[in-house]
Amino acid sequence: MEYASFLERMHTVQDTYGYIPENEIDKIAKEFNIPRAKVYGTIRFYSMFYTEPTGKYIIRVCDSLSCHINQSKEIVQIIKDYLGVEHGQTTADKKFTLEIVECLGYCGEGPVMMVNEHVYTRVSGNMVLDILKNCV
Amino acid sequence: MIKLTIDGINLEVEAGKTILEAASAAHIKIPTLCYEEGLTIYGGCRLCVVEVEGERLLQPACATEAKEGMVVKTNTPQVREVRKTLFELIVASHDISCQLNCLTCSKNGNCELREAAEIIGISEMRLLPIDKGYGEDWSSYSIVREPNKCITCGRCIRKCEETQGIGIFTMANRGPATIVTTYGDKGMGNVECTNCGQCILSCPTGALHEVYHYEKVWEVLNDPKKHVVVQTAPAVRVAISEPFGGDPGTIATGQLVSALRRLGFDRVFDTNFTADLTIVEEGTELIKRITKGGALPLLTSCSPGWIKFIEHFYPELLDNVSTCKSPQQMFGALAKSYYAEKNEISREDLVVVSVMPCTAKKFEAQRPEMAGDVDYVLTTRELAQMIKTAGIDMEKLEEGEYDQLMGTSSGAADIFGATGGVMEAALRTAYELITGQELGMLDFKEVRGLTGIKEAEIEIGDLKVKAAVAHGLGNVRHLMERIKAGEEFHFIELMACPGGCLGGGGQPSPTNQHVREKRMKGLYNIDSLKELRKSHQNPYITKVYEEYLGEPGSHKAHQLLHTEYTARGV
Amino acid sequence: MQETLFLKHRESENIKDYPFSALKKALAMEPAGVVAEIKKSGLKGRGGAGFPTGVKWELALQEEADQKYVICNGDEGEPGTFKDRYLLEGTPFKVLEGIIIAAYACGAEQGYIYIRGEYDGPIRIFKKVLESAREKGIIGPNVMGSGFSFDLYLVKGAGAYVCGDETSLINSIEGKRGKSRIKPPYPITKGLFDRPTIVNNVETLAAAAEIINQGAERYLSLGTEDSRGTKLVCLSGDVCNPGVYEVEFGQVTLQEIIYDLGKGIKNNRPLKFVVPGGISTQVLTEQEIDIPYTYEDIAEAGSGLGSGAVVVVADGHDLVDLMLNVSRFFMDETCGTCFPCREGNRQVYHMLKKVNGNLNEEKSRIIADIGKTIHLAARCGLGQTSLNFINSVLKKFENELIVRGDS
Structure with a gap:
């Protein structure tokens, strides 16, 4: 029953460290008496959990159909060029992690990007650059 | 009972049976990949899909319960078409872009993909193979993983977790990036893997195999300067026929010896000899612990998979483990001392090879406490391959005899290969050593058979010895928990693999319950046919004590035949 | 409206x-x-x-x-x-x-x-x-x-x-x-x-x-016999007024949702197709959308109402690019358990990726076969419907997409 709080606990760890360190995996494995490989594999199922440190800002840009036909591809390229990283990578200064993601649920207001938990809708190239520049 | 129709055949099956089981009863073979008897149903590969009247979509036979009045069709155009496409998809993601990959694959010959292809009748491959580009895992001394060949059926995961109670494997990621991996992608050698090799037996493809030593063995056999001796574990002799078409359980001791001699080994010895020695040493240890005090229950130490298991999971109980080396390592230690000295062979020129039903023995031979005693460990499968390579017609070979000094053994040693065998062998000796009387009935039936945990109370003189036997690490774990909870035993035999060594991770495929039963029967037959059935009565054991070791438990015996363990934790 | x-x-x-x-x-x-x-x-x-x-x-x-x-x-x-x-x-x-x-x-x-x-x-x-x-x-x-x-x-x-x-x-x-x-x-x-x-x-x-x-x-009292009440429709894509609209079943057509509630296609471009129920449903062309918005009518048109996501796609997009986009979604989002879904979506994505304007009949047939296999054999609804979009686009725009002859 208590194991139902797994996702919540992992979110807390993720938010605290920017990733899920091994000792946290070990801890939960011991507590619930399940193989640590299983905990690890579960974490790796979910896109929002990381087993490696992420940047201070996780940039999520939607490229699913509705955003895609509203030019999210160009937004993605602008961000990639600006940050100098590809999907799933973190900038050398550990400031940004870029994720090209599937639908964020703002299909009527695309293109959409998230900076950590903050959502920006109807973004343009200039807007995203401003947003990124304002991340300090 | 449930009545249903499969392919027009009227059937009656027990309630709760699946379509797959029902079909099998009707002698209809439905292809499967992710299904394995004894493991939970995964329902992933979908090769077993069939038409069920009234259902819009195809149903997986492995996961669909037979229901009253069900009408099932396993061979319709739709089923055939879907299976073909499915198979094409599976193969396209499996590392066989070039036919040569099959020929060099560890599962060449008994790959389940090939079996499935045969059933499905594949005539064309329209899809381009997708290179997954994963690296191989060579971190373990015992087992290699080649993830490019993995079809993520999850059988290794389930085997490790469900049968063995460990769970070193997991699925990670999702979508096509889904992979089977270990904790933190650390590799099998860097996690709590016991090296038991049961995963290899479960793998339908060649994604898992042992770390091969046979190339090295060829090398030393071809080196005239080297004196190469070989030892054969008990369970090998009842399985070595299988890769040559023989029935499981066929007793092929003589052919095995002849084949090894033909391969060029300078001496062919028997691990059974040191199995007898183990009994004498371990029996002595048991008596000492019972009479003079010491950690009880005494836990056996022959199975290196079990040893690594306790080092990881129950390090607090390591004092209970017998300090006796396993028969393989006792053999190595004696070969490199007693045998070498007697025959004036220098340690550098002497090479000790063992043939084991076991992958964990490869790890054991590398343990720093005893490294160098056994140089190379071949699995039964590897030896079969060498015999094939050498063009030896195994089945037609004359029966050879083991070389002397370390070649004679009692029937008690043969049954080491079966779960309960070490216990039975020890009881035969302990009884006589303690009471000084001859044991009448030698068969301890209560510790025989494939029940997961077996218990017995044996009266030895005034002493009631409480004994238990567990095989398969899942069962072992249950028993360990009982010990931790305070249950009292005197002596416990533990084997990592289901069935004991005869079901070891180095044995030929398939190794299933049916095969295990037959191999077990073979081993008990050898024992019952032998004159000599008690370890301590082996004349060559007496000789080795007289000539070299002194008495059981002596200082020299301790130096050579005993060892210590490492608390590893998880 | x-x-x-x-x-x-x-x-x-x-x-x-x-x-x-x-x-x-x-x-x-x-x-x-x-x-x-x-x-x-x-x-x-x-x-x-x-x-x-x-x-x-x-x-x-x-x-x-x-x-x-x-x-x-x-x-x-x-x-x-x-x-x-x-x-x-x-x-x-x-x-x-x-x-x-x-x-x-x-x-x-x-x-x-x-x-x-x-x-x-x-x-x-x-x-x-x-x-x-x-x-x-x-x-x-x-x-x-x-x-x-x-x-x-x-x-x-x-x-x-x-x-x-x-x-x-x-x-x-x-x-x-x-x-x-x-x-x-x-x-x-x-x-x-x-x-x-x-x-x-x-x-x-x-x-x-x-x-x-x-x-x-x-x-x-609202809707039709098979589609009672109302439905929230999520309108997005190349439409002037995207958003969530609540419609009574049977009282509006799909066309009206797009052209009346949604105020038509951006820049008055012609319509290429509509995804009537999210990307796990089959696309409908301009000729197919003058139908009442109900479960039954959309099913009859060969698609589904799905989650209520109506994605409007105007003319002018690269169809292969759109198929790739949808394919990538399903490929990345399958749970990875069942082989047809995992391998089928991977294979289709890789095939589409290599098309380079050269989609031939054979490739199209293979994709259709994979679609059929996934539909019949996959383990959950996500898998079973994962190729609906792609196969319907391939079928309905065959003439534009398929390069005839030997290629």
Whole structure:
């Protein structure tokens, strides 16, 4: 029953460290008496959990159909060029992690990007650059 | 009972049976990949899909319960078409872009993909193979993983977790990036893997195999300067026929010896000899612990998979483990001392090879406490391959005899290969050593058979010895928990693999319950046919004590035949 | 052309201003009475599968168990769908009310609301809703003094579309990988923690609350025989006025939704096709959309109403690029368990990627074959429908897409 709080606990760890360190995996494995490989594999199922440190800002840009036909591809390229990283990578200064993601649920207001938990809708190239520049 | 129709055949099956089981009863073979008897149903590969009247979509036979009045069709155009496409998809993601990959694959010959292809009748491959580009895992001394060949059926995961109670494997990621991996992608050698090799037996493809030593063995056999001796574990002799078409359980001791001699080994010895020695040493240890005090229950130490298991999971109980080396390592230690000295062979020129039903023995031979005693460990499968390579017609070979000094053994040693065998062998000796009387009935039936945990109370003189036997690490774990909870035993035999060594991770495929039963029967037959059935009565054991070791438990015996363990934790 | 406002309204943020009239009505009835009312209304699940809600509740009510669960599925993730976010943000109390009513009707004393992790706003809102509801005794040991005890927990998803599948969702709540389960057993008999569990979509539960509030008769008076009531339509893509619209089934056509409610295509471009129910449904061309917006009419047109996501695609897009986009979605989002879905979507993606304007008949046939195999053999709804978009585009625009002759 208590194991139902797994996702919540992992979110807390993720938010605290920017990733899920091994000792946290070990801890939960011991507590619930399940193989640590299983905990690890579960974490790796979910896109929002990381087993490696992420940047201070996780940039999520939607490229699913509705955003895609509203030019999210160009937004993605602008961000990639600006940050100098590809999907799933973190900038050398550990400031940004870029994720090209599937639908964020703002299909009527695309293109959409998230900076950590903050959502920006109807973004343009200039807007995203401003947003990124304002991340300090 | 449930009545249903499969392919027009009227059937009656027990309630709760699946379509797959029902079909099998009707002698209809439905292809499967992710299904394995004894493991939970995964329902992933979908090769077993069939038409069920009234259902819009195809149903997986492995996961669909037979229901009253069900009408099932396993061979319709739709089923055939879907299976073909499915198979094409599976193969396209499996590392066989070039036919040569099959020929060099560890599962060449008994790959389940090939079996499935045969059933499905594949005539064309329209899809381009997708290179997954994963690296191989060579971190373990015992087992290699080649993830490019993995079809993520999850059988290794389930085997490790469900049968063995460990769970070193997991699925990670999702979508096509889904992979089977270990904790933190650390590799099998860097996690709590016991090296038991049961995963290899479960793998339908060649994604898992042992770390091969046979190339090295060829090398030393071809080196005239080297004196190469070989030892054969008990369970090998009842399985070595299988890769040559023989029935499981066929007793092929003589052919095995002849084949090894033909391969060029300078001496062919028997691990059974040191199995007898183990009994004498371990029996002595048991008596000492019972009479003079010491950690009880005494836990056996022959199975290196079990040893690594306790080092990881129950390090607090390591004092209970017998300090006796396993028969393989006792053999190595004696070969490199007693045998070498007697025959004036220098340690550098002497090479000790063992043939084991076991992958964990490869790890054991590398343990720093005893490294160098056994140089190379071949699995039964590897030896079969060498015999094939050498063009030896195994089945037609004359029966050879083991070389002397370390070649004679009692029937008690043969049954080491079966779960309960070490216990039975020890009881035969302990009884006589303690009471000084001859044991009448030698068969301890209560510790025989494939029940997961077996218990017995044996009266030895005034002493009631409480004994238990567990095989398969899942069962072992249950028993360990009982010990931790305070249950009292005197002596416990533990084997990592289901069935004991005869079901070891180095044995030929398939190794299933049916095969295990037959191999077990073979081993008990050898024992019952032998004159000599008690370890301590082996004349060559007496000789080795007289000539070299002194008495059981002596200082020299301790130096050579005993060892210590490492608390590893998880 | 107007919306029919049954569900859509804005609530005050203060729980004190929300009357919970539906919940009060429900609590005054027998659970079986609530079930009967919902059954009578003809409400169907709004998550995509369209299973009759009343039947589900009835089955759950009949189950005997020491514990039953109700789960509100807020793991909205099918591209083009954003109605649940709309409800969670705009009418969270109604959603809450629906959950409690469902729990009461089925005899569940515990519930979960699973909201996708990316929905930070709705999660914050719902956390507050739960707090205030607990404080006010709307949930807890004695719901509104009725003696019925119910507690509700919020689970924040962690980025996996497949968790929208009910069995995957259950695994995810249990702290496991979100892979689908083998059915049967269905969640109704053996779901969360192996107990009887009903999983309902956010919109379904909100509608259920409103049905109890306004009465099944009112709901029955809306829509058609097979599509009762109203539906929230998520309009997006190349459309001037995207957004969430509530329409009465059968009273508007798909065309009207796009051209009247949505004010037509951006820059007056011609329409290429419409995705009528999210990207797991088959596309419809301009000639096929003059049909009433109902489950049955869209099914008859060879597609599905799905989650209610209408994505409008104007002429001028590279069709292969769009197929690749959808293909990538399904490839990345399959749970990875069943081979046809995992390998089929991977293979199709790789094939499309290599097309380079050279899609020939053979490739098209292979993709169709893979589609058939996935449809017939995959383990869950996500897989079974994953190639609907691609194969319908391939079929309907064959002439533009296929390079004839030897290539």
